Amino acid sequence: MFEAPPHRHLVPFDGSFEISTASTLPASLTAPDADRKASKKANKKRLAELVDRIDELQRVLYADNRHALLLVFQAMDAAGKDSTIRAVMSGVNPAGCQVSSFKVPSTEELEHDYLWRSVRRLPERGRIGVFNRSYYEEVLVVRVHPEYLGGQNLPRDIVPETIWEQRYQSIRDHELHLARNGTVVLKFFLNVSHAEQKRRFLARLDEPHKNWKFSSGDVRERGFWPDYQLAYQKALAATSRSWAPWYSIPADDKPSMRADVAEIIVSALEQLDLRYPQPDPKEQARFDEMRTLLENESPLGG
Numbered sequence: 001m002f003e004a005p006p007h008r009h010l011v012p013f014d015g016s017f018e019i020s021t022a023s024t025l026p027a028s029l030t031a032p033d034a035d036r037k038a039s040k041k042a043n044k045k046r047l048a049e050l051v052d053r054i055d056e057l058q059r060v061l062y063a064d065n066r067h068a069l070l071l072v073f074q075a076m077d078a079a080g081k082d083s084t085i086r087a088v089m090s091g092v093n094p095a096g097c098q099v100s101s102f103k104v105p106s107t108e109e110l111e112h113d114y115l116w117r118s119v120r121r122l123p124e125r126g127r128i129g130v131f132n133r134s135y136y137e138e139v140l141v142v143r144v145h146p147e148y149l150g151g152q153n154l155p156r157d158i159v160p161e162t163i164w165e166q167r168y169q170s171i172r173d174h175e176l177h178l179a180r181n182g183t184v185v186l187k188f189f190l191n192v193s194h195a196e197q198k199r200r201f202l203a204r205l206d207e208p209h210k211n212w213k214f215s216s217g218d219v220r221e222r223g224f225w226p227d228y229q230l231a232y233q234k235a236l237a238a239t240s241r242s243w244a245p246w247y248s249i250p251a252d253d254k255p256s257m258r259a260d261v262a263e264i265i266v267s268a269l270e271q272l273d274l275r276y277p278q279p280d281p282k283e284q285a286r287f288d289e290m291r292t293l294l295e296n297e298s299p300l301g302g
Contacts, residue, residue: 004245005267011246019233024193026256043255050262055091057269065126068183075190077218078200079251101132114138144227168238175244185244190251
């Protein structure tokens with residue numbers, strides 16, 4: 001069964017993750033004299049090479065048809081989920097990839113358990129599925145706003161004080177089931193700082209071509225920052241496992257963030273036993289015959 005590729009941003013599996021010690025800026029840029037321009041250039045080059053490698057590996061993944069890859073992205077608003085997905089998956093054949101975004105649950109979705117809507121979007125074997133937000137919203141935004149539970153028609157004997165631990169257990173079981181059946185689950189928390197989120201929100205207000213991204217609701221949610229940080233810490237600590245790891249990626253520098261995500265994806269795919277299928281022996285025995293037929297074929301209209 002798949003096991004997490006080691007990486008400096010891997011969230012430990014023992015529940016010890018603390019968000020206060022998780023960096024929002026890559027180590028290379030924390031020094032006062034850090035050369036941001038050189039870092040940006042180096043990370044763009046690194047990303048381009050990794051995107052080419054993802055493209056190669058995706059072709060074998062598709063042909064091999066024994067594994068699926070599920071990429072889960074969670075973050076505070078303006079952390080860069082959309083742009084990271086676009087940049088990292090830019091070289092992948094669209095026929096082998098699908099992106100699903102999960103917003104406020106619909107009436108139909110609320111008539112089912114909270115995992116139902118995401119299960120319907122899981123990638124088939126041979127494909128890459130990307131979740132832009134996911135079932136983790138149920139232990140993040142719903143934990144910050146427990147009043148949302150009132151619209152979920154839950155059984156009356158549900159105890160609010162224990163529901164979060166129960167949901168963590170359900171998520172762990174769900175992801176273990178996926179791993180046992182060949183789906184590689186990689187989860188990315190794009191960790192943006194409070195100050196950088198403010199800067200990006202202001203850019204959305206100041207730059208006309210970014211106005212469409214702005215929502216007053218995002219600013220309201222910013223007021224719950226400490227609650228969200230605690231919810232993320234608890235969720236990541238409870239659900240990062242070797243078969244479905246979380247990676248806490250510093251998100252204040254987008255070029256570095258994108259390259260780190262791509263690097264982890266490449267490492268995960270490379271450790272799978274992916275191979276192109278061998279042709280049927282009977283069919284292969286006829287290759288020379290078919291080659292002769294094609295080479296001796298008369299041109300159309302000849």
